[in-house]
Amino acid sequence: MKLNDRGLLIVISGPSGVGKGTVRRALFNMPKHNLTYSVSMTTRDMRPGEVDGVDYYFVKKEEFAQKIKEGKFLEYAEFVGNYYGTPLDKVNEQLDKGNEVVLEIEVEGAQQVKNKVPDCVMIFIAPPGKQALYDRLRNRGTESEEVIQQRIEKANREFQKAYLYDYIVVNDDVNNAADRIMAIIRAEHAKTERSIHAYMEMIGENNNSIDKP
Amino acid sequence: MKLNDRGLLIVISGPSGVGKGTVRRALFNMPKHNLTYSVSMTTRDMRPGEVDGVDYYFVKKEEFAQKIKEGKFLEYAEFVGNYYGTPLDKVNEQLDKGNEVVLEIEVEGAQQVKNKVPDCVMIFIAPPGKQALYDRLRNRGTESEEVIQQRIEKANREFQKAYLYDYIVVNDDVNNAADRIMAIIRAEHAKTERSIHAYMEMIGENNNSIDKP
Numbered sequence: 279m280k281l282n283d284r285g286l287l288i289v290i291s292g293p294s295g296v297g298k299g300t301v302r303r304a305l306f307n308m309p310k311h312n313l314t315y316s317v318s319m320t321t322r323d324m325r326p327g328e329v330d331g332v333d334y335y336f337v338k339k340e341e342f343a344q345k346i347k348e349g350k351f352l353e354y355a356e357f358v359g360n361y362y363g364t365p366l367d368k369v370n371e372q373l374d375k376g377n378e379v380v381l382e383i384e385v386e387g388a389q390q391v392k393n394k395v396p397d398c399v400m401i402f403i404a405p406p407g408k409q410a411l412y413d414r415l416r417n418r419g420t421e422s423e424e425v426i427q428q429r430i431e432k433a434n435r436e437f438q439k440a441y442l443y444d445y446i447v448v449n450d451d452v453n454n455a456a457d458r459i460m461a462i463i464r465a466e467h468a469k470t471e472r473s474i475h476a477y478m479e480m481i482g483e484n485n486n487s488i489d490k491p
Numbered sequence: 492m493k494l495n496d497r498g499l500l501i502v503i504s505g506p507s508g509v510g511k512g513t514v515r516r517a518l519f520n521m522p523k524h525n526l527t528y529s530v531s532m533t534t535r536d537m538r539p540g541e542v543d544g545v546d547y548y549f550v551k552k553e554e555f556a557q558k559i560k561e562g563k564f565l566e567y568a569e570f571v572g573n574y575y576g577t578p579l580d581k582v583n584e585q586l587d588k589g590n591e592v593v594l595e596i597e598v599e600g601a602q603q604v605k606n607k608v609p610d611c612v613m614i615f616i617a618p619p620g621k622q623a624l625y626d627r628l629r630n631r632g633t634e635s636e637e638v639i640q641q642r643i644e645k646a647n648r649e650f651q652k653a654y655l656y657d658y659i660v661v662n663d664d665v666n667n668a669a670d671r672i673m674a675i676i677r678a679e680h681a682k683t684e685r686s687i688h689a690y691m692e693m694i695g696e697n698n699n700s701i702d703k704p
Contacts, residue, residue: 335552444682446687457677470657481617
């Protein structure tokens with residue numbers, strides 16, 4: 279029995295190359311969860327096989343621009359001429375249903391989310407060491423030394439942002455990291471600040487909560 | 492891999508009759524934990540079969556009084572002419588070894604602990620409903636209606652103290668409650684405020700953490 283029935287907005291972020299996507303997939307592969315993954319909105323063209331509302335919500339640039347003006351994105355960014363964003367209303371729908379919404383985003387976008395939804399749960403995925411991350415960035419592909427150096431400098435800037443997060447989870451082992459995130463979600467639901475209202479109602483004079491299933 | 496290697500001081504408390512002891516025992520029966528239970532100090536006489544340092548630390552009243560003066564108790568209380576207290580140095584020894592120390596104490600004592608160790612983890616065990624607790628208090632023994640009423644009034648005062656805790660865990664099912672406490676312990680270790688120092692060291696220029704086991 280949990281006192282706080284609303285879902286949590288879970289932000290999974292961290293430096294490029296740390297394995298955010300792998301951790302997120304491990305999290306979604308765990309049994310018995312009510313995690314939902316937020317579908318982004320984009321202005322880019324739909325590709326063959328993609329489904330509107332599943333892969334992305336596909337909209338025209340004017341519609342996207344209007345939504346930005348109206349503050350309807352949790353976060354958004356431009357990438358090679360197209361916009362990508364997380365629609366706030368879709369996220370709230372899931373949270374109201376009691377589902378947790380997981381966002382896997384870059385360090386820059388994470389701070390936008392915290393500003394919009396202060397009670398979101400911010401998780402920073404850290405590598406087991408700086409060198410481990412450099413090695414991953416280096417071994418990823420066949421990029422030039424210049425591109426690799428740019429990536430390392432970006433990672434170095436992102437490393438410094440960990441203090442802005444609620445939790446730091448080391449990705450030394452992907453299942454261990456996913457386990458720890460699941461523990462964080464359970465613990466967050468038990469936090470007094472999230473559950474004190476339901477608790478006070480429960481112990482109220484006219485409560486009949488013991489009759490509920 | 493956890494960034495914060497020091498143990499946590501876990502305070503398990505809640506109204507009389509809520510099942511704190513049962514939850515604590517379920518917690519200690521879980522596999523793979525490094526929980527330790529704090530041994531109290533007392534001025535009462537040792538009983539046959541009891542072992543000093545295992546059941547209690549047995550001391551004379553003068554020694555106990557001196558320790559109170561020197562602020563060497565996390566919390567203490569008098570009960571039918573004898574003193575009972577939690578020695579701070581023993582708790583710190585365990586925490587330094589990386590063990591979690593669990594205290595199962597009354598609501599009154601819990602606040603003393605929070606004042607002494609502000610970064611302890613305060614967990615309030617709540618019944619699934621007010622009536623459920625009343626029923627338990629009533630069915631416990633063969634006490635008079637007067638004694639039962641006193642207990643209910645005490646529980647009603649203790650109910651109001653939940654807001655002073657970090658977490659509220661409902662004891663609807665003892666294993667579920669113990670599971671949730673274990674999740675809280677894992678999450679607390681990942682909290683940025685506890686792990687940022689170790690993290691900053693890890694990403695320091697001269698770190699060699701990837702070579703560590």
